[in-house]
Amino acid sequence: MVQQHSHTTPLSIRRWYEYRDATHASENGRTTDTPVQRFAVAAAIKNPYAGSFGEDLSDIVRKSVALGAEFGRRLMLLAQGAPIQSYGKACLVGLAGEYEHGNAFLTTEFANPIREAIGGAKAWIPSTGKRGTSGDTIDIPLAHKDALYVRSHYDTLSLSFSDAPAIDEVLIVFAAATGGRVHARLGGLDADKIEGVDGLR
Numbered sequence: 001m002v003q004q005h006s007h008t009t010p011l012s013i014r015r016w017y018e019y020r021d022a023t024h025a026s027e028n029g030r031t032t033d034t035p036v037q038r039f040a041v042a043a044a045i046k047n048p049y050a051g052s053f054g055e056d057l058s059d060i061v062r063k064s065v066a067l068g069a070e071f072g073r074r075l076m077l078l079a080q081g082a083p084i085q086s087y088g089k090a091c092l093v094g095l096a097g098e099y100e101h102g103n104a105f106l107t108t109e110f111a112n113p114i115r116e117a118i119g120g121a122k123a124w125i126p127s128t129g130k131r132g133t134s135g136d137t138i139d140i141p142l143a144h145k146d147a148l149y150v151r152s153h154y155d156t157l158s159l160s161f162s163d164a165p166a167i168d169e170v171l172i173v174f175a176a177a178t179g180g181r182v183h184a185r186l187g188g189l190d191a192d193k194i195e196g197v198d199g200l201r
Contacts, residue, residue: 011063012046014169018078019159026183036179037082038157040140041074042164043067043172045105050096050168057104064110071110071174072117079176084118085191086153087176088142091129094165102129102170114174121145123199134163140175144191148200151188152180 019040025031045067048060075084089111091102106127115121126141137160144150157175165171180191195201 009048011048011067013043014046014166015044015164016074017042017044017161017164018074019157020078023182030183032182034179036177036182037079038142038155038175038177039075039078040157040159040173040175041071041078042159042161042174043071044161044164044166044169045172047094047097047101047168047170049098049101050094053098054101057101060101060104061107061109064105064107065113067105067172068110068113069117071172072114075114075174075176076117079178082178084145084176085179086142086144086155087114087118087121087174088126088128088140088157089175090127090138090140090173092136092138092165092171092173093129093131094167094169094171095131095133096167097131097170099129099131102172105170105172115145118145118176122196123148132165133167134165135160138171138173140173142175142177144180144194146196146199147189147191147194149189150180150191150194151186152184152191153177155181
């Protein structure tokens, strides 16, 4: 039997999380005049389809608009005015749910309010996810918010949360950074030469 879910019941969020770091030097110790800051906001959310298939996941997609707005608000508070250049998103689905349940939280409806909060962005948001348990590491891919061809901004933020996701939860994570890898030197499009037309260049 497919469980029915109310279109008016809000998402049940048990816990919010925040993360922040600042890189002042590359791995070999060479310093930079402009430290790169990385931020992440995460939420442990009750999975309304835990233990069931859920033929139609549009209810999650619809409610993810308000979720994205709150993620955007919290992300900007965490950034404290620092300009965001790159971003990425991920989900970690508790074992009573499907990976598809997590993806339902990460569609364009969720992402667009975050784009608006950070002042606009043209590029596809890199995304990943998996099923897992509390304490599992999730790798959030990062890429430039306006042009995917900016190779210097490809990065990964790896995070784990000791108490999430519970078996019937989905952990949603959105990460951002103020720059690319420290001393990136593998070519590609320079960030200051972005045309800003198609999200690629």
